[in-house]
Amino acid sequence: MTNMMLPIIAGKDVKQLDESYIQFSGISSIDLMENAGRSFVTWYEKQSFSSRKHIYVFVGPGNNGGDGLVIARLLQNDCRSIILVCMEVLEKCSADFVYNFHRLPIEVNVIGYANWTQEIEENSVIIDAVFGVGINRPLASRYMYLIQKLNHVGGVKIAVDIPSGLPADYSKNSIAFQADYTATFQFPKLSLLFPEHAREVGELAVIDIGISEESVCRFSKQRFFLRGIDIKAYHKHFHKFSHKGDFGKVLLIGGTIGKTGAINLAGYAALRTGSGLVTLAPQISDPYQFQTIVPELMIFGGKDDLNLRGFDSVAIGPGMGIDVDIDWFVRILDEVDKPVVLDADGINLLARYPKLLDYLPKNSIITPHLKEFERLVGKSKDHLERIQMASDFAIHHQVIIILKGAHTLIAMPDGRQIFNSSGNQYMATAGSGDVLTGMIASFLGQSYTPENAAICGVYHHGLAGEIASQTKYRGMIASDIINAIPKTFVQLDII
Numbered sequence: 001m002t003n004m005m006l007p008i009i010a011g012k013d014v015k016q017l018d019e020s021y022i023q024f025s026g027i028s029s030i031d032l033m034e035n036a037g038r039s040f041v042t043w044y045e046k047q048s049f050s051s052r053k054h055i056y057v058f059v060g061p062g063n064n065g066g067d068g069l070v071i072a073r074l075l076q077n078d079c080r081s082i083i084l085v086c087m088e089v090l091e092k093c094s095a096d097f098v099y100n101f102h103r104l105p106i107e108v109n110v111i112g113y114a115n116w117t118q119e120i121e122e123n124s125v126i127i128d129a130v131f132g133v134g135i136n137r138p139l140a141s142r143y144m145y146l147i148q149k150l151n152h153v154g155g156v157k158i159a160v161d162i163p164s165g166l167p168a169d170y171s172k173n174s175i176a177f178q179a180d181y182t183a184t185f186q187f188p189k190l191s192l193l194f195p196e197h198a199r200e201v202g203e204l205a206v207i208d209i210g211i212s213e214e215s216v217c218r219f220s221k222q223r224f225f226l227r228g229i230d231i232k233a234y235h236k237h238f239h240k241f242s243h244k245g246d247f248g249k250v251l252l253i254g255g256t257i258g259k260t261g262a263i264n265l266a267g268y269a270a271l272r273t274g275s276g277l278v279t280l281a282p283q284i285s286d287p288y289q290f291q292t293i294v295p296e297l298m299i300f301g302g303k304d305d306l307n308l309r310g311f312d313s314v315a316i317g318p319g320m321g322i323d324v325d326i327d328w329f330v331r332i333l334d335e336v337d338k339p340v341v342l343d344a345d346g347i348n349l350l351a352r353y354p355k356l357l358d359y360l361p362k363n364s365i366i367t368p369h370l371k372e373f374e375r376l377v378g379k380s381k382d383h384l385e386r387i388q389m390a391s392d393f394a395i396h397h398q399v400i401i402i403l404k405g406a407h408t409l410i411a412m413p414d415g416r417q418i419f420n421s422s423g424n425q426y427m428a429t430a431g432s433g434d435v436l437t438g439m440i441a442s443f444l445g446q447s448y449t450p451e452n453a454a455i456c457g458v459y460h461h462g463l464a465g466e467i468a469s470q471t472k473y474r475g476m477i478a479s480d481i482i483n484a485i486p487k488t489f490v491q492l493d494i495i
């Protein structure tokens with residue numbers, strides 16, 4: 001199943017990937033570079049800035065620079081002025097660079113870096129093809145100077161494969177090109193997904209350059225990138241004879257005084273994700289004072305004992321508060337005979353009483369944001385260390401960790417790390433996490449495996465955010481995300 005997701009390959013293995021694909025397909029390395037450049041240009045021509053007249057292409061000595069040469073050649077036409085700045089003399093450049101250098105049309109204005117004194121035109125496009133995944137030592141001062149200069153001029157900035165200066169697999173330790181767009185080849189390099197590189201990466205586009213799935217899949221069994229085309233395979237399909245029971249009974253525990261909105265949002269999201277019956281168990285002394293925004297939600301009165309086994313899935317935490325009776329919490333975990341979803345104060349309680357982890361059913365799903373993660377698992381120096389800690393925790397406790405943020409990480413108990421591609425910055429709004437909890441609980445209740453519930457919940461949640469923000473932009477709120485959930489099923493052709 002996981003083979004269907006795009007693997008994320010380590011930067012150091014890209015050369016081997018190219019070589020193995022070249023051997024497997026019989027394609028030449030020159031043709032592969034041509035494919036990369038052509039795919040970039042196809043993407044470029046669809047962008048709003050593609051009509052800009054002045055294009056500056058900066059090329060380094062390796063194959064990233066070679067890609068830049070192909071791009072300069074293919075972008076050249078009567079309406080554009082292309083200025084190509086070469087960072088090194090030909091003797092220092094790769095063979096494929098040299099080959100493509102000689103193919104440049106005379107209309108491309110080629111300048112050696114030492115002779116480049118012009119100012120960059122306003123409203124131009126700057127294409128960074130200085131270094132790709134082959135960067136292997138600290139930047140020399142001339143490269144530092146160039147990158148600093150480019151970071152301070154205007155124009156649309158595009159990084160080819162990876163912003164120059166960024167290492168492919170770990171956090172930057174020096175200055176790097178600050179792109180508005182990064183067009184990366186075949187699969188996202190790991191470091192493009194790190195929050196500390198947001199300023200350098202800009203908007204990320206993953207561009208297929210034709211390397212076969214078989215070749216790519218041979219190189220990574222651990223890290224994957226989750227996209228819309230993957231999702232259908234993780235879904236269950238319902239038919240006209242399906243009844244309310246098939247869509248599951250969901251119980252959501254949380255919502256203390258002043259924080260009842262959280263549990264309401266989670267419940268509403270579960271209904272919109274397809275749950276048959278959703279019950280809220282608010283943690284207030286008189287649950288009948290509890291107000292719900294949605295008439296389809298049921299409220300547990302609190303007088304009778306909760307029969308936890310009567311539910312197909314249980315989520316604990318949204319708006320719950322942490323002043324709860326620990327014995328009660330232990331009893332809940334103990335009685336539930338299936339994986340639960342734990343969010344917000346459910347996670348904070350685990351962090352405060354780590355012994356509770358012993359009671360957590362295997363394959364439970366824990367959904368921390370960065371702060372909650374830090375409380376539960378510990379501090380990290382950067383995102384690479386953080387994702388490793390998430391995996392270690394998931395393996396050790398046999399749980400699924402969903403580390404929320406841009407490119408949410410799903411750390412599986414078998415060590416796989418899945419990075420999400422859907423979502424945007426407008427989702428950083430109150431209640432967004434409660435919506436995710438409700439969605440995952442809903443899929444679990446519909447008898448999805450915990451793994452599939454996590455995958456579908458995370459992807460649909462991000463997509464719902466994208467859809468809602470098309471009309472709400474910065475003003476998007478969590479309820480807008482919920483209202484967009486049904487459209488995610490339409491868009492992904494899931495019935």
Ligand SMILES: NC(=O)C1=CN([C@@H]2O[C@H](COP(=O)(O)OP(=O)(O)OC[C@H]3O[C@@H](n4cnc5c(N)ncnc54)[C@H](O)[C@@H]3O)[C@@H](O)[C@H]2O)[C@H](O)CC1
Nearest residue numbers: 033036062063064131132133134135136137138139161185
């Ligand atoms: N499968 C693919 O994704 C394809 C990718 N392509 C492109 O190739 C680059 C990787 O090319 P490579 O030649 O291995 O590396 P670079 O171009 O990044 O740079 C290597 C070059 O630079 C020198 N160097 C490294 N670090 C420094 C430094 N700090 N200062 C100065 N010089 C440095 C090094 O010695 C080499 O000379 C990949 O990113 C894609 O853009 C292929 O075109 C198609 C297949």
Ligand SMILES: [K+]
Nearest residue numbers: 128131162164
């Ligand atoms: K680059």
